[in-house]
Amino acid sequence: MRLYYTPWLFRKFYPKEVIWQIPTKKKILYLTFDDGPTTEVTNWILSILDEYNAKATFFCVGENVAKYPEICSELIDKSHAIGNHTYNHRNGWKTGIVDYAENTAKAKSLIKSNLFRPPYGKIKRSQARLLNNLGYDIILWTVLTYDFDKNPDKNEAWEKIVKYSKPGSILVFHDHLKAFENLKELLPKTLAYFASLGYKFEKIPLNW
Secondary structure, three states, X not given: OOOOEOOHHXXXXXXXXXXXXXXXXXXEEXXXXXXXXXXXXXXXXXXXXXXXXXXXXXXEOHHHHHHOHHHHXXXXXXXXXXXXXXXXXXXXXXXXXXXXXXXXXXXXXOOOOOEEXXXXXXXOHHHHHHHHHOOOEEEOOOEEOOOOOOOOOHHHHHHHHHHHOOOOEEEEEEOOHHHHHHHHHHHHHHHHHHHHOOOEEOOOOOOO
C-alpha cells in the first residue's frame, strides 16, 4: 500500500517538531527534491522549473554537494532553497543519536541551511528533539509522489498528486537517477496542471 498522503493519525507517531505542510490559504505549492545534487538530473529539474518561474527546495546529501559544489551553487544562484539531508543519507531509525547529529553537522559544513529532511522520512523522537534544539526546521511532506518506485503506477501517482495537493502542501520528488524516468513525466504535469489553476511554486521559507 502506497501512502501518497500522510494521514493525521499516522503523523501522531512522529515527533511534534516535524513540519508536514506550510500554513497558508494562498494557492502556493512547495516542491521539494531529495538526494541531489546530481549531474544528470538537477540541471533538467532546473530547466523545467525555469519554464514556470517556479522556486523549489532541494534537500541535498552532503557527499553529493562535496562532489558537485558548482551545482549546489547554481541552486542558490537561481534563488532556490537548499536543505540538509545528512552527509550520506543516514537512516535515523538505524542510527544512534550522537552519530546522527555528527553526520548532520558534517553535512551542514557544506549546506548552509536550517532546513532538514530525514532520509526515508525516518527519524527518532530524540534525534528530532536534538536537531530542533540546534535550530533546524525538520521538514517532511504532505504528498509523496513515489517517483522512486521501480514499478510505478503513474496514473495512480498522478491522480493522488491532484487529489491531495492543496494550498501549503509540500510535495516530495527525487533528484536521483532512480527516479528520473518517473520524474520526467510527473514533474512537468504537476507544474502545468497547478499553474493552470493559478498556483505559484515557492521555496520553503527559512525560519518560517
